[in-house]
Amino acid sequence: MMRSTAALSAAAVLAAFAALAGPARSAARIELDQGWQFRIDPDRIGEASGWTRSVPAGTRSVNVPHTWNIGEFHDYLGAAWYFRRFEKPPMTPGTHLELHFGATFYAARVWLNGAELGAHEGGFTAYSFDVSRQLRGTNILAVRIDNRPGAATIPGFGARGTPDAWYDWWAYGGIVRDVWLSASGPAWIRRQSIRSDVSAARAVIRDHVYLQSDAAHPASRVRVTAYGPDNQRAAGATLPAALTAGPSDSVVSLEVQDPKLWSVDRPNVYRMEVELLDGGGKVLDSHSDTFGLRTVEIRDRHLLLNGERVRLTGLARHEDSPWEGLAETAGTMRRDFDDMKTLHATLTRPVHYPQNPFILDYADRHGILLIPEIPVWQFDEAQLSNPQVLKLAKRQMQEMIEQAGNHPSIFAWSVANESATATAGGIAYFRAMRDWIRELDPGRFVSYADDNLPKLDRAEQSAANDADFLMMNQYFGTWHGPASALVPALDRVNQLFPNKMVIISEFGYPGFFAKSPAEADPERIKTLQAQMPVLAARDWIAGAILWCYQDYKSRRNLWPGQTEGYVEHGVVDEARQRKPSYGVWREMNAPARIDARWIGDAATTGFSAGVTPNAEQNLPYYPLRGYHLAWSLLDEKGRAVASGTRQFDELNRTEEVTGSLPAAAAGHALQLKMELLSPTGLIAAERTLDWPASAP
Secondary structure, three states, X not given: OOOOXXXXXXXXXXXXXXXXXXXXXXXXXXXXXXXXXXXXXXXXXXXXXXOOOOOOOOOXXXXXXXXXXXXXXXXXXXXEEEEEEEEOOOOOOOOEEXXXXXXXXXXXXXXXXXXXXXXXXXXXXXXEEEOOOOOOOEXXXXXXXXXXXXXXXXXXXXXHHXXXXXXXXXXXXXXXXXXXXXXXXXXXXXXXXXXXXXXXXXXXXXXXXXXXXOOOEOOOEEEEEEEXXXXXXXXXXXXXXXXXXXXXXXXXXXXXXXXXXXXXXXEOOEEEEEEEEOOXXXXXEEXXXXXXXXXXXXXXXXXEEOOEEEEEEEEOOOOOOOOOOOOOOHHHHHHHHHHHHHOOOOEEOOOOOOXXXXXXXXXXXXXXXXXXXXXXXXXXXXXXXXXXXXXXHHHHHHHHHHHHOOOOOEOEEEEEEOOOOOOHHHHHHHHHHHHHHHXXXXXXXXXXXXXXXXXXXXXXXXXXXXXXXXXXXXXXXOOOOOHHHHHHHHHHHHHHOOOOOXXXXXXXXXXXXXXXXXXXXXXXXXXXXXXXXXXXXXXXXXXXXXXXXXXXXXXXXXXXXXXXXXXXXXXXXXXXXXXXXXXXXXXXXXXXXXXXXXXXXXXXXXXXXXXXXXXXXXXXXXXEEEEEEEEEEEOOOXXXXXXXXXXXXXXXXXXXXXXXXXXXXXXXXXXXXXXXEOOOOOEEEEXXXXXXXXXX
């Protein structure tokens, strides 16, 4: 989901505001990521010392996104300040100006020229302030951020009530996502909520457009246009919008014939352009979001995407690296998720907190189903029963849904992880959150991650009984008991919840359980090889998510004697160096396999290969359409002596592919390379065969 207005550099600020003097007044975005000053405030003297009005001595220059927990202040917990000076741009009367923060971790207060604009609690969602009337010739923006956890913060002290127990990732304080100004006319579009009813023949789209105005505009109109994945107009409508001073809304219905459905292999993305027009037809504001058309159902304990059964797999990933921490750039996110797609990721939770918009857009455009979560991590019953916690959880969930709800990759929301949901207070918390989500987003499923399901005596003892499906964290072989206890545990869950679909929301091998670091990844490989077939054999398990992609910074789950470091839990380390388990996971999660052999005895004359898609009894499984096999025959110098392709309109059984050796191959050592490619060009399966070294 992305704002349509162009991102402008600081040098273009004057031009951006000058454009507002023209007859058509659509919003402009002015980036404020550059030119900040930063200082920690360990004694919390900043406000009393006048830092809200002037930049103190002792600051250092930074750009945002930024976290102070890289380098000198890597373990600093407490208050810190960010400052930015900027000149007032030329503004025509009636210009509406907002200051936006993509995310600040954790509790923030914001001042402009000494006047407090407001505060925000929560480290992973965006917020904004109206600054139209506060600007002066020269302006000083001051932001105070505190990253300390507490019993009623989210995330906060966890471990089910253990005093001061840390959550299992780093508290990266700072302005961790972009900062920008948006300028528009006296009426503007706040956001839009796009939902749809979809069939193969048509899609009925309901766009709820939220508006706001400084004054009444009784003759206004809203013009809505949907563009298809080919960027061609798919549908449109215009309707009256009698604006009053303050918030208002309009609901527009559109119909798209023969919709291009969003799926794992065909992640078709539409775009909805909204324009707010005055009585003369001039544009007051415009706004654009991407969305997708698809159906997601749970039927007979199976997950169905566009009416077809799927069983999906993937990896969780923390927004964390030694070079950026939580303040990630697009390059790091793209690199990691490209790598996760190489690992055949089609499903992820993706971690314990709302994701960067870049990641949501990536999942939309690369076919990854998501279950985003708010960071209620290992809360005890007292925390879950605390009205302050519930209020904060509802607000964080609302912010996440309002900001992320148009993404087709999201099919469910999660309200907690490994918390005391098998208590009266935990059940009440889940029901309150479920009911709240159904008010905000009734078309999506609601669940949470539970690590104690096999311990229940009755289903009614747990909030899981009220969830739309179960998410089960299981670490048999480490935290949860011996590896041999996995099968009885799964059988128990099946007995307790015979009508519930299950997704294994976490499994894997935490390295500190091994005798030494060198033995950690081999144990992880054993876990994968032993447990994946067990999960696949249970028809009611619709997906499995490995914890996790990379090692991440934490104060918990470390080697003995460590008080901080990187949790050895990933298939790559914190520097993204691949471990042997990376290749094992990649091979085990391929949606198809290629078996190949040479034809001929004393001398090879060709090759034969069988391409076999996974069946419903496998993890993963999803229909394979539009795939093709590309093969090349290389000599000992790597030169291609022959090549070919084979297209599969629908790959639903073993397909045989053969090829003959050309005369030019005689007398050469040969290597056959075969790749099964998805419609998006990803390698779904591959096979290399050498002659004569690997000949059967």
